[in-house]
Structure formats: structure tokens, C-alpha cells
Amino acid sequence: MTEQESIRQSRSIYYASGIVSICGIIFEVLFGALGSYILGDGVKQYTLTISLFLTGMGIGAYISEKMTNHLIASFIWIEYGIGLVGGFSSMLLFGVTAYLPDGTDALFLYSVTLLVGTLTGVELPILIRKANEIGVSLQKSAAKVLFSDYAGGLVGGLLFLFLLRPYFGLVKTSFLVALINVAVALWIVFRFKKELKRFTLHAVSGVVFLLILIAGALFGEEAAFHFEQKLYHDPVVFSEQTAYQQIILTREQGDTRLYLDGQLQFSSSDEHRYHEILVHPVMSASKRHNDVLVLGGGDGLAVRELLKYEDLGKVTLVDLDPEMTEEARTNHLLTELNKGSLDDSRVNVVNDDAFQFLEAADSLYDVIIVDLPDPNNESLNKLYTQEFYSLIRNHLQPDGASVIQATSPVFAPEVYWTIDKTIKETGLKTENLHADIPSFGGWGFILASREPVQLSKLSIMDDTRYLTTDMLPALAEFGKDEDALIEDENGHPVTLKPNTLIRPNLIEVYENSWRYY
Numbered sequence: 001m002t003e004q005e006s007i008r009q010s011r012s013i014y015y016a017s018g019i020v021s022i023c024g025i026i027f028e029v030l031f032g033a034l035g036s037y038i039l040g041d042g043v044k045q046y047t048l049t050i051s052l053f054l055t056g057m058g059i060g061a062y063i064s065e066k067m068t069n070h071l072i073a074s075f076i077w078i079e080y081g082i083g084l085v086g087g088f089s090s091m092l093l094f095g096v097t098a099y100l101p102d103g104t105d106a107l108f109l110y111s112v113t114l115l116v117g118t119l120t121g122v123e124l125p126i127l128i129r130k131a132n133e134i135g136v137s138l139q140k141s142a143a144k145v146l147f148s149d150y151a152g153g154l155v156g157g158l159l160f161l162f163l164l165r166p167y168f169g170l171v172k173t174s175f176l177v178a179l180i181n182v183a184v185a186l187w188i189v190f191r192f193k194k195e196l197k198r199f200t201l202h203a204v205s206g207v208v209f210l211l212i213l214i215a216g217a218l219f220g221e222e223a224a225f226h227f228e229q230k231l232y233h234d235p236v237v238f239s240e241q242t243a244y245q246q247i248i249l250t251r252e253q254g255d256t257r258l259y260l261d262g263q264l265q266f267s268s269s270d271e272h273r274y275h276e277i278l279v280h281p282v283m284s285a286s287k288r289h290n291d292v293l294v295l296g297g298g299d300g301l302a303v304r305e306l307l308k309y310e311d312l313g314k315v316t317l318v319d320l321d322p323e324m325t326e327e328a329r330t331n332h333l334l335t336e337l338n339k340g341s342l343d344d345s346r347v348n349v350v351n352d353d354a355f356q357f358l359e360a361a362d363s364l365y366d367v368i369i370v371d372l373p374d375p376n377n378e379s380l381n382k383l384y385t386q387e388f389y390s391l392i393r394n395h396l397q398p399d400g401a402s403v404i405q406a407t408s409p410v411f412a413p414e415v416y417w418t419i420d421k422t423i424k425e426t427g428l429k430t431e432n433l434h435a436d437i438p439s440f441g442g443w444g445f446i447l448a449s450r451e452p453v454q455l456s457k458l459s460i461m462d463d464t465r466y467l468t469t470d471m472l473p474a475l476a477e478f479g480k481d482e483d484a485l486i487e488d489e490n491g492h493p494v495t496l497k498p499n500t501l502i503r504p505n506l507i508e509v510y511e512n513s514w515r516y517y
């Protein structure tokens with residue numbers, strides 16, 4: 001081999017190591033994202049998948065010691081394996097979740113993560129050894145391959161975060177990245193053609209795998225959509241993976257339902273019960289309605305109730321996901337329900353994180369309505385902390401009032417009363433309400449203000465379908481199994497601790513409470 005040919009081959013190895021490293025880090029974070037979406041608890045799933053992936057890489061590095069011959073052929077088939085397993089991982093996970101027993105999806109995801117991690121762990125030692133075989137010193141070959149690997153890791157993470165996940169979704173991303181793995185392997189096949197004993201087999205196999213993955217990229221989302229359909233009781237009529245969440249709309253016999261990351265947000269058959277309790281008591285508790293803040297509520301249903309007040313000044317709705325508020329403005333299934341509320345001249349929609357919005361805001365509000373998804377991950381947990389409720393307190397007019405949706409005191413009483421305790425830690429006084437929402441079950445709300453709320457002095461406007469003034473005292477009565485006195489399995493009282501940024505205990509409490517529902 002000439003010196004010039006050796007230089008070209010060594011450069012090919014460095015380029016290949018950088019590219020496959022980008023693919024490796026994307027698969028690593030992709031599996032974490034899949035676990036977070038399918039299984040919940042983002043920190044837990046990212047921790048498990050990253051740990052398993054790195055463990056797999058360690059196993060792969062150990063296995064690579066046994067591979068001393070046919071290094072290029074080994075690398076090629078490792079890339080083929082990563083491409084096929086990683087490419088179909090997302091689509092198949094949806095199928096496993098839809099058709100196989102509970103727990104199988106987690107086993108499948110963790111097994112795939114370990115397997116892809118193991119194959120990835122074999123890559124670099126082989127490339128380093130091959131570079132050394134070509135004639136590059138071991139020290140230089142290791143340094144250059146590792147540099148390509150680490151630099152590729154940064155590029156891969158940024159690509160997944162800002163391009164692949166928001167624009168292609170999880171299923172198509174897995175196929176696109178797998179295509180790159182196989183394409184790199186095919187490039188190496190032709191680059192090292194002279195030393196491959198079965199060149200035709202390697203090349204034809206690569207082309208076949210490439211065609212299979214292209215078909216997956218073109219039709220995989222449709223198959224995953226079919227699998228996902230099985231996860232919902234009613235037919236899915238709209239599905240979109242945004243930069244922040246999966247938005248699903250289902251419809252059956254006139255009932256429209258919204259799901260965010262698999263969690264039901266409302267059913268059109270009874271959402272009026274939820275939103276009337278969310279809006280009208282707090283509006284009655286506040287003396288003025290000049291400036292109202294809604295945190296969450298991107299579907300526009302809470303704003304619809306606010307627009308019933310003739311003395312309403314302006315409404316600021318803060319929702320993180322611009323795609324959600326856009327659908328609320330344009331999707332006929334949502335506009336029929338919210339009556340075009342987000343296009344009212346009194347409504348200003350801000351797409352921002354609620355915590356960051358309050359930190360930057362300098363306005364005081366007469367009413368603050370917190371209509372956020374349940375605290376089932378770290379991003380949402382910060383919106384149920386003492387620090388967040390302190391921000392709400394600081395932005396309330398002295399005689400203003402706030403309301404917080406606070407999950408179910410029936411299914412998750414410890415969660416509900418932990419939220420209540422966390423709010424009280426800020427110095428706000430609370431009043432507890434709950435009602436039966438058929439699609440949810442028993443659901444809880446917490447009124448908060450600087451002075452105690454007296455339900456007997458509140459009155460509900462006439463333009464409601466469910467809620468009346470006479471019902472308010474009943475909404476404040478809780479049964480023994482949903483009362484503030486929480487007991488453990490042995491009947492001992494549980495000491496509730498406020499949820500804070502430093503000690504986010506609510507996530508574990510939430511997970512334990514909803515485990516069997």
C-alpha cells in the first residue's frame with residue numbers, strides 16, 4: 001500500500017468515526033426520549049437509557065478485544081446491525097406498547113438500548129486498531145478517533161434537539177439516523193474494496209438494508225400511527241409531534257378528546273364541568289377582572305369561560321407550545337369547543353415557559369388561573385413548586401385570587417394535599433374544591449389568595465351548564481378517603497412535605513399514586 005493510499009484510508013476511518021459517533025449519541029438520546037414519552041418520568045428514563053447505553057458500550061469495548069481479524073468487515077456488519085436495530089426501534093416500540101402486556105415495552109426499550117450500546121462500543125476500538133494497522137501510531141490513531149467521537153457527540157446532541165425531534169419526530173428520526181449508519185458502512189465497503197474477500201456480499205447486503213430503511217422512513221410513521229391508534233379508546237383524527245410534546249385528538253360519536261404525551265386533557269362531553277369550576281369561583285373571589293393571567297390552557301377552553309364576563313379587561317394566556325395554541329385557533333374540532341376564544345381582541349397569547357414568564361413579568365393580575373398538565377416529569381414539576389407559587393403570589397393584586405388544577409384527591413390524595421401544602425408555604429390561604437368529571441373521575445382544584453376565601457360570599461354567573469352558586473359548599477366537602485389526613489399502608493399518618501426545586505418530592509409521590517390507574 002502506498003503512503004498516499006494509507007493517508008486516504010486513515011482519513012476515511014476518522015471521518016467514519018465522527019459520523020457514526022453522531023449517530024450513536026442521537027440513538028442514545030432518542031431512546032431516552034422514547035422512554036420518557038412511552039413510560040413517563042423523564043429523568044428516570046433518561047438515566048436508565050443512558051446508563052444502559054454506556055454499559056453496553058463497555059461490554060462492546062470488551063468484546064472488541066476478541067476481534068483481531070477482518071476488522072473492516074466487522075465494522076461494516078456492526079453498522080448494518082446498528083442501522084437495522086436502531087432504525088426499527090421507535091416504530092416497534094409503539095407496536096409492543098399497543099399489543100403486548102404491560103411492562104413488555106420497558107423490557108423491549110431497555111434491551112434495544114443495551115444492544116445498540118454494545119454494538120456502538122465495538123466501533124471505536126476496531127477503528128483505532130485498523131488505523132494502527134494501516135500504519136498510524138497507536139497514540140495518534142486513538143487520539144484522532146476519540147476526538148472525532150467526542151466532537152461527533154456534541155453535533156449529534158444538537159441535531160437531535162434542534163432539528164430531528166422537532167421536525168421529523170421520533171419514528172422518522174430513528175430511520176434517518178439508521179440510514180446514515182448503513183450509508184457509512186457502504187462507503188467503507190467501497191473504500192476498502194480491495195481487502196474485502198466477499199465484496200459483493202457486503203455491497204449487496206448494504207444496498208438491501210438501505211432500501212429497507214428508506215421504506216421504513218417513508219412508511220414507518222404510518223405503521224406507528226396505526227400502533228398508536230390502539231393506545232386510545234377512540235379513533236385518532238389528529239396527531240403531531242411538536243418540539244415540546246405529542247398532541248393527539250380523538251373523536252368518536254361526537255366526543256372529542258385531547259391528549260398531550262398520552263395524558264387526557266379533556267373530553268368534550270364533560271369539559272364544561274372542569275372549566276366552569278376552574279374559572280367561575282376564582283372570578284367571583286376577585287373584586288376586579290381588569291387583568292387576568294392564564295398559565296397553560298392552550299386549548300382555549302378556560303379563556304372561553306372568561307370571555308363570558310362583561311367587565312373582563314384583558315387576558316394573557318401563556319402556553320409553552322406554539323403548535324398547541326395554533327391548533328386551538330385553526331383546528332375546527334377545537335374552535336367549535338372554544339368558540340374562537342384565542343382570536344378575541346382581549347386575548348394576548350404568549351408562547352413561553354410559565355416559570356420564566358413570571359420571573360420576567362412586572363405586572364400584577366387580578367386573577368391567575370393555573371391550568372397546567374399534571375406534574376409527571378421534571379419540566380412540569382417545577383410548575384408545582386414553592387418557588388413557582390411564590391411567583392404567583394408576587395404577581396397577584398392584594399385582593400386578587402388564583403386557582404390551580406391539582407389532580408385527583410380520589411386517585412392521588414397525597415399529590416393533591418402536597419400541592420395544597422406547597423401553596424400554603426408561600427403564605428397564601430387556600431380553599432379546596434373537587435368535583436366528579438366523568439372522563440377524569442374525582443378531580444381537585446385549589447383556590448388561593450392572601451385572605452381566606454369565603455365560599456358563602458361567592459356567586460356563580462347564570463351562563464353555565466353545570467356549576468351553580470348553591471353547589472359551591474358541596475364542592476368543598478371531601479370524603480374520608482380523600483381528606484387531608486393521609487395514611488400509609490400500615491395506617492400511620494404521612495407527613496406531607498412541600499415540593500421545592502431543590503427537593504422535588506412530588507414526582508415520586510405522583511408516580512406512586514397513579515401507578516395502578
